[in-house]
Amino acid sequence: MLTRDATTTLTEQLAERYAERIRSRLLAPGARLPSVRDCAQRHGVSPHTVVAAYDQLLAQGLIEARRQRGFFVRNAVAPARSARAAAPAESRPVAPVDATALIRSMFHHPGTRPSPGLGTLPPEWLDLSLLGGALRRVSQGDGLAGHALHYGDPAGDGRLRAALSLRLADLGIAAEPAQIVTTLGATQALDIVSRTLLAPGDAVLVDEPGWAVEFARLAQLGMRVLPVPRGADGPDLAVMRRLIEAHRPRLYVTVSVLHNPTGSSLSLAGAHQLLTLAQAHDFHIVEDDTYAWLAPAHAPRVGALDGLQRSIYISGFSKILAPSWRVGYIAAPPALVQRLVDVKLLTSLTTPVLTEQAVAVCLEQGALRRHAERVVVRLDAARARSIDLAQRHGCTTATPPQGLFAWLDTGVDTDRLALALLDDGWLIAPGSLFHATRRPSGLMRINVATSQDPAFWRALDRRRTELQRRGARA
Known part of the structure; x- marks a missing residue:
C-alpha cells in the first residue's frame, strides 16, 4: 500500500509502482493504465496525485497519452532505471499480463500466499x-x-x-x-x-x-x-x-x-x-x-x-x-x-x-503412480471446494472443470480485475492471456488447488463490484 509517512511522496510511490511493472514487462506494451479516477479510488489518493504520477511516467518515456482514450504503455521502453528501482524489490506476486510475465510469475517467492493464477501444484502436495x-x-x-x-x-x-x-x-x-x-x-x-x-x-x-x-x-x-x-x-x-x-x-x-x-x-x-x-x-x-x-x-x-x-x-x-x-x-x-x-x-x-x-x-x-493417485483424490476435493467458493461469489464455469484448472466467467474485464487484485496481493491469470491476439475478456483461469482461500474470493467479489460500479458511472 502507498504510505503517507514514507520517505517519498505519494506521487513518487505511485509513479514508481507503475514504472517498475512497465520496466519488468509486467505491463505489456500497449496496455492501458487505469483511468485517473479509477486509479485514485483504487489507491486511496486524490486525482491530482494520479495526474502528477502519470506526468512523471510520461516524462520518463514509459507511457503515452492518447487523446480521449487515456494512458497507455509505450512500445519502446527506456532502459534507464532509477536507483530505487534498481534495488532488490520486496518479494510479491506479479500480474501476468503477457506470456513472459506469466513465466516470471512461476518464480514467485515460496513464502507468498497461494496464487490462483499459477499452473503448478502447491509445494505441500508434492512428495x-x-x-x-x-x-x-x-x-x-x-x-x-x-x-x-x-x-x-x-x-x-x-x-x-x-x-x-x-x-x-x-x-x-x-x-x-x-x-x-x-x-x-x-x-x-x-x-x-x-x-x-x-x-x-x-x-x-x-x-x-x-x-x-x-x-x-x-x-x-x-x-x-x-x-x-x-x-x-x-x-x-x-x-x-x-x-x-x-x-x-x-x-x-x-x-x-x-x-x-x-x-x-x-x-x-x-x-x-x-x-x-x-x-x-x-x-x-x-x-x-x-x-x-x-x-x-x-x-x-x-x-x-x-x-x-x-x-x-x-x-x-x-x-x-x-x-x-x-x-x-x-x-x-x-x-x-x-x-x-x-x-x-x-x-x-x-x-x-x-x-x-x-x-x-x-x-x-510404481511410486510415481501411487503419488499421482493421491494427488488426483486431493485435487477432486479441492476442485469441488474452489468451484463452490467461485459460484457463491458470483462466478460461473465457462466449461465443466476438470484437472488442475477451472475456466471461469467473472462478468468483468479480467485484465482490469488482475491489476486490482494485485494490489491486494493476489495473482490471477486473465482470459486475454490465452488468446493469440490479446483482447479483453471476462474469463479467467484458476488453479483449483491454490484457490481454496475464502479471502481470495472475498477480495475478487469486492474488486469486481468496484469495477462494475465504475463501469455503470462511465
Whole structure:
C-alpha cells in the first residue's frame, strides 16, 4: 500500500509502482493504465496525485497519452532505471499480463500466499521423500561417478526411455524406446519439434483459448500462428478446414487431454477426424499431454489411435513431481527420431542423466503412480471446494472443470480485475492471456488447488463490484 509517512511522496510511490511493472514487462506494451479516477479510488489518493504520477511516467518515456482514450504503455521502453528501482524489490506476486510475465510469475517467492493464477501444484502436495529416495538410489556406490562425470546418450538415458515405453503402453501408445527422445521439460520438447519440422513463415494451427507461452514461442520463431476455437470436445473442425485450405499448415499443436485453460478433453470422434485431416493435408499433430498424470489413462490420445504416424506425443514430469524437475520427452515416428536428436544436440547437447535415472526409478517402482493417485483424490476435493467458493461469489464455469484448472466467467474485464487484485496481493491469470491476439475478456483461469482461500474470493467479489460500479458511472 502507498504510505503517507514514507520517505517519498505519494506521487513518487505511485509513479514508481507503475514504472517498475512497465520496466519488468509486467505491463505489456500497449496496455492501458487505469483511468485517473479509477486509479485514485483504487489507491486511496486524490486525482491530482494520479495526474502528477502519470506526468512523471510520461516524462520518463514509459507511457503515452492518447487523446480521449487515456494512458497507455509505450512500445519502446527506456532502459534507464532509477536507483530505487534498481534495488532488490520486496518479494510479491506479479500480474501476468503477457506470456513472459506469466513465466516470471512461476518464480514467485515460496513464502507468498497461494496464487490462483499459477499452473503448478502447491509445494505441500508434492512428495519430497519420493524424489530424495530416488536420487539416493541412483547415486549410491559408483552410480554418481557414472552419471555425473560424462555426457549422457544424446537421445536420453536408456533406462528412462525403457520405462517411458512401458508408461506409454499403459496409455495405449505403442512406442519403442528407440522412438523416445528425452528433453529438458515439455517446453523444450515443443521447441525441438518446432525447430525440426518448421521454417520461418510456416503456418501452425493452435488451440484458442490456449497456452500463451506456446503462442509467443512460435511467433518468436517466425511462424504464422493460426488460432482454432477450442470447444468441449476439441477444435472447431469447420474453422480448421478453412484455415487448412487457405494456409496449408505444417503442424497442429494441441493439448488433447485436460486442455489448458478449459480443462476439456478431445473426444474419440474428434481425434479420428483430426487424423483424417492430417493425413489428407499432410501435416503433423503435436499432442502435448503435460497433465497426463492428472488425467484418466483411458482418455483418448491421438498417438494411441494412429500409432505415432501423423502424431508426435509430448509429456513431462514437472507438473506431478516438482517444477524444477525439468524432465520431458518426445515419442515420435521412427523416421523423425534422428532429426529430433540432432536438434537436441544443437540446443542442449544432452540432458542430465542423474535426474533422468531418478525419474526412471520412480516409474519402475510404481511410486510415481501411487503419488499421482493421491494427488488426483486431493485435487477432486479441492476442485469441488474452489468451484463452490467461485459460484457463491458470483462466478460461473465457462466449461465443466476438470484437472488442475477451472475456466471461469467473472462478468468483468479480467485484465482490469488482475491489476486490482494485485494490489491486494493476489495473482490471477486473465482470459486475454490465452488468446493469440490479446483482447479483453471476462474469463479467467484458476488453479483449483491454490484457490481454496475464502479471502481470495472475498477480495475478487469486492474488486469486481468496484469495477462494475465504475463501469455503470462511465
